Amino acid sequence: MLDVLVVEDDTDSREMLCEIIRALGHRAYGAADADEGLALATRTPPQIAFVDLGLPGRDGCAFARSVRQESSCASAYLVALTGYGNPEDKAATRAAGFDQHLLKPVGIESVRAALQAASARQH
Numbered sequence: 001m002l003d004v005l006v007v008e009d010d011t012d013s014r015e016m017l018c019e020i021i022r023a024l025g026h027r028a029y030g031a032a033d034a035d036e037g038l039a040l041a042t043r044t045p046p047q048i049a050f051v052d053l054g055l056p057g058r059d060g061c062a063f064a065r066s067v068r069q070e071s072s073c074a075s076a077y078l079v080a081l082t083g084y085g086n087p088e089d090k091a092a093t094r095a096a097g098f099d100q101h102l103l104k105p106v107g108i109e110s111v112r113a114a115l116q117a118a119s120a121r122q123h
Contacts (some may be wrong), residue, residue: 002118006030007037007063008081009055010050011087017050020111034063038070048118050102050111053093059097067098077118081106114120 004021006028009016014030021028024081029044031037034055041049046048049067062077080093081099100117102110 002026002115002122003030003044004049004115005037005041005076007032007034007049007055007060008052009033010052013052014021017018017106017111020086021115024112024115026115033059034058035064037063038066039074041067041076042070046076047122048077048079048115050079050081050114051098053080053084061092061098064093064097077114077121079114091110097112 001110004026006014006017008017008030009032018028020032029040034057046057051060051063055063060080067073067076067078078098080098081102081104082089083104085103090101100114
């Protein structure tokens with residue numbers, strides 16, 4: 001069982017992804033923006049975080065860079081969620097510290113695969 005953080009400003013999308021993650025047998029908690037997400041991540045370090053790139057205020061890439069600098073959660077498996085998938089977008093998410101880049105809408109099999117990748121890295 002993994003601790004999973006979902007950082008997504010759209011309430012319905014955040015709650016739906018949390019429910020999917022819980023249905024797959026993991027603990028999930030959510031944040032509506034990068035600052036709230038970072039506060040949660042430092043208090044309850046996730047093993048994996050799904051992060052929308054288009055957050056209000058600081059974007060998802062800024063969140064990822066901040067997480068990578070926090071010793072308590074620096075090793076979290078980070079998954080970017082976005083509507084943009086060209087090579088430049090993928091390079092930007094890699095440079096920010098993301099481990100994976102998923103296009104929205106994200107399907108349950110993509111979520112399951114990301115959770116499995118995070119779990120494999122833990123062991």
